Amino acid sequence: MKKKRNITSKKKVSGSKKKANRRAHQMTRRQLTENILSTFAKRPGEILNYKQISRDLNISSAALRQQVFSIMQDLAFDHLLLEVDRGRFKYNALGHIIEGVFQRDHRGNNKLLPDDGSTPIDIADCNSNHALTGDRVRAQLFAKRKGKNLEAEIIQIVERKDQQLVGVIEVSPSYAFFVTDDKKVGTDVFIPKEELNGAKDNDKVICKITDWPSNAKNPLGRVIAVLGPQGDNNAEMHAILAQYGLPYKYPENVEKEADKLSLDLTKEVLKGREDFRKVTTFTIDPADAKDFDDALSFEKMGENKYQIGVHIADVSHYVTPKSVIDEEAFSRGNSIYLVDRTIPMLPEKLCNDLCSLKPNVDRLAYSCIFTMNDEAKILEYHITRTIINSDRRFSYEEAQQVIETGEGDLKEEILKLNQLAQTLRDKRFKNGAIGFESQEVKFKLDEKGKPIGVYIKESKEANHLIEEFMLLANRTVATHIGKVKDKRTKPKTFVYRIHEQPDQDKMLNLRDFIGKFGYKLKTSGSNLEISDSFNKLLSDVHGKKEETLISTIAIRSMAKARYSTENIGHYGLAFDYYTHFTSPIRRYPDLMVHRLLTEYLNGGKSQNQEKYEEACKHCSETELIAAQAERDSIKYKQVEYMQSYLGKVFDGIISGVAEWGLYVELSESHCEGLVPMRSLDNDFYIYDEQNYCLIGRRTKQRYTIGDKVTVKLAAANLERRQIDFELV
Template sequence: MVRKKTKNKEYTDRKPKEKGKRLRKEQIIEAMLKVFQSNPKTVYNYKQLCNEIGIENQVQKLQVVDYLYDLAAEDIITQIDPGRYRYNNLGVVAEGLFARRSNGKNSFLPDDGGTPVFVAERNSRHAMDGDKVRVQLLAKRKGAEPEAQVIEVLESKERSFVGKLQVGKEYAFLTTEDKTLANDIYIPKNKLKGGKNGDKAIVHIIEWPDNAKNPIGEVKDILGVSGENDTEMHAILAEFGLPYSYPETIEKEADRIPDRIPEDEIAKREDFRGVTTFTIDPKDAKDFDDALSVRKLENGNWEVGVHIADVTYYVKPDSIIDKEAFSRATSVYLVDRTIPMLPERLCNLICSLRPNEEKLCFSTIFEMNEEAEVINSRIHRTIIKSDRRFTYEEAQDIIETGKGDYKEEVLRLDALAKLLRARRFKEGAIDFDRYEVKFEIDEKGKPIQVYFKESKDSNKLVEEFMLLANKTVATSIGKVPKGKKAKTFVYRIHEAPDPVKMENFATFIHRFGYKLKVEGKQGEVSKGINKLLDSVKGKPEEDLIETLAVRAMQKARYSTENVGHYGLAFTYYSHFTSPIRRYPDMMVHRLLERYMEGERSVPQKKYEEMCEHCSSMEQVAANAERASIKYKQVEYMSDKLGKVYDGVISGVTEWGLYVELNENKCEGLVPIRDLDDDYYEFDEKNYCLIGRRHKKEYRLGNPITIQVAQANLERKQLDFTLAD
């Protein structure tokens, strides 16, 4: 039934008092609602209602008449004819998606993009998260949120859940921390697939009978013993619907691809095998998909080649390898492993630009002067032979000391990259230069140390030339003469920030004494953001303000509709430089080849749908990566219970304070129930909790000292208490 709030009182299905006893107003309204809701098609007058409720007192009978007027005025009931009423649940029928939440706050998301509508569990028909449903919108009542009731599940989204098996003699359950399901899943003994008590498993829901509290499921896969590193990493991937193994049929298909390059293919390509070329990558990388070449030209300028692995030479459209790559859309990088987009033979062997091996590439080649101005550029299929594989640390050592292999080439590229970078910021690019949290782990996958990876000159060297290549490729297709329409292409776009978010951000940082201009030309706003980021460097509020600045921005995504890239201040931008690990780059390579051969434009609608899929999978992969970091942070802190740390309040919610520790950037929650010196209220506008009596404030960005209270690996959650 529908819950009703009137004058801050909540009414449910409680029974009224015995007959003849005088009832309070709240009890009468509660009982009236129950009668109407239990018999929504029945018409009642006040006498019939009084009889149903058990009211015999004449005064209270007259009160029922008044309350009928009130309920009709609030549109909860409808007057059919004078003095006769019926429950007004004959609301609008609509279709959309069902969003299930374990806290009971389910909602209906209309197809027309309207406001989400609350759906009580009793009105859900056991619809699962993501199901397409038809609902009846219940009558909106004064002072209450609108509600909906699921009347039909139109399309049931196949959902699997990851959790821990509890196996008894007669039954088994899967307990899960999934945020979309509050109920354990009942598993018949013949559907366990060999699962044992304490195993982590993936379970698919078979059915959820109307009168059953728990859904019924079957085990799809056993991930292993709960708590073991491989089990938990696979569980994170499964939780986000990501694959944790590569299909054997596709691995076998990749094994059939020859690694020898035919002579007739070499003859078609520009030959860079005699030009100094090298890769610069992380020390643990195996998939080298970009290389740089550099040589001095006779006119005194520099030729810089950005050479990208020619993946699409080997992976043909609509092949089973291509279909699997598109489904994945991206490689996924967890704390201790990479789940590749392509089979290992391709990503780590055939396509990888390994030193002293001839490799096919798609390249952008630039002629640049000493000021790093591009005199001209070209895009070509090439063949290269890398002379050296550098790690970022090795290249950084050359930049800092001026000594090492190919020092002249490395130093020249570094000098050009620094000029490119300075010009980019001058033109309005935003300098989000953030650190990454990394773990040193032992042979069993247990984290033994946390460290922070910061971007140094060697990283920035590679970054600048990749940005230049991506920009050049996008410009070559997107920039056309006036009056001509550009061919369909895959752009990496970043829209301008939401003005409301920027205004809120500016208001927040004002408390720290900073100002930010949020209106005007892009260059002016961007310069203001850069100036702000420079001014907070090294200060206690640096991490907080950088984080909030990023949140104020839109998310970059893939699209065939080019709107430019706000953060980079580029009019045209695409992703071309990482086809081993990103499917959009493969799309760009194929479109480039097609258009270079003079063929007509591809259908925009089809490619926009592909872009949307890739953007969606990129977000899923990022969420899985964050979950693996969170798991390792909780695991790292699990033997530090009782220890005291200094931190900063990184989040404020109605349920408590999130605190990020200064020493290792691990984040945990101080539950609001543990703030027992006062009754604290959440001030959403000012990002703080305020004590009702003593007015003590816990504000976002404030320093705080905590004690580690609990480390829950199942929930990937740290609980803190305030230190004495």
């Protein structure tokens, strides 16, 4: 009997092994990998070989055991296991769990950005564990599959990002949902009735997520601000600002602090300032400008000799470090210019009154005073604090009329300054500055902010006049502080506006691409030789069919300018030293420059570089965010403008090509929209990334940047700020 029971027992075991092997055979390699990792994780300190792991998983098949060994080798290669010696492995806890920030892009793709700066890791929606963009998370890595990116599953949300979401409230009798088109969010938010904060159905609101229970399909949230009815101009502009975490109103305590300030021209205030109140001085600004932060003075000093003052609002006199006004200005980093409004960096009392260089009132300024001859050669200069009184406020159009007709107020001063500015401009390009000319889209708005017309703002001599003297002042200030006579002396800490040389690989790609059109580009040699070649290319393509294509790609090859305490020069302007000194009302870096100037002109020692480098980084980031908000406001107004033209046919130029379709810019209004790939139904189109075109597989039809096309307006979606065209 005993023997019989043993035989039965063996049969049961044998059957169990067969079932285990059968289950293992039915597993995918990924499932088997996860089981192997799980086994190691349960025995973290032990050193195990493939036989021990196979035994733990009830695997006896030779083929499967060989697969177990193969997987363990792959896991060691991916640093999830450590191979202690040949064929013997242990669990690598550090390689298995990774921390970082969760990000979802505008196309709904999820990534984990590891803290160590290594390659981003894919996170499937089903493995995101309710993480939201910006959350700090801990994730468990999966074994790397051949031909696939690294993948992981979020196992813990370490810290929720305190973020505000912008969208629309949909209110039902017993509940409400917050809905957003922002694909980086990826979910609607359930809003309990008591958390509506007065929001009504179809209101544009700012929402904050308060919780996301593990068993809930949607997160819970509350409305923290009601912006107004969807479609209302103010509500939509505020929504754009809120989307980027930008303020749409000024804090009351900061406004109150600004109201305490006054223009009190005491002897103490005027001590050490040069008095320019009797020197001819004027401003040239856009017609709708309210804050005037720069003025020019002009005085003839004799035959072929002129004294020209570049006077900049002395914001640092009023805004002291670490004051509430200063902290708010630093947080903002810069003013923001939406289509229909300006969100100022400083309170209105300062930017539109005390600091604004308005005509016929005394104002404090920080000035670069130049003595020049007719060839625009600087005979001498000095940097000083001044008091000025502007004689006249010109719009660009008024100054341009004086230049074109030779008649009008202050004609002698404006004409001479224009001649000097043109000479400075010519010298700049001869020294290697690159002549990119960007178009600025402007809107004619009715009293409710609705666009009734679109036009392109032209840059003429009056614009160049101001531009060249501002560039001169910026370069002079940067050189004055940054260029030391003794090379053994380290320059004092300063804030520079820098622009790196183009990436060599991008330049080579550009050279190869334009070669297909018969153009050449020098990619090696001196900066002057390369920039001359760049300018020749831009000149050669002007007016040609391929101008849009080549200009677009040329601009993309350039780096973005930024702020830094490490001076590397400004490649695009061909300046060895350059800073931003001329707009402290609307840019915080200019305010930092004014303060550093004061310190150093008074004999002060070099300031803390690390502190200023952090501030530079912050200001570079706020500049990019402001630019994104500005572009979104333009896009919104373009869509709003086009809504009344549904079904109409327009001529346009292909301005961009992507795997999801063609971007077309209309020739007359310059509004841009998408021809979705799905609408190109006459063929299957392949995206040729290297040649910036779509190619029909059967017809070989090509659509390339710069091609002229005719399109019909198919849709204008304000919520998504998206225009859809169809090719005609």
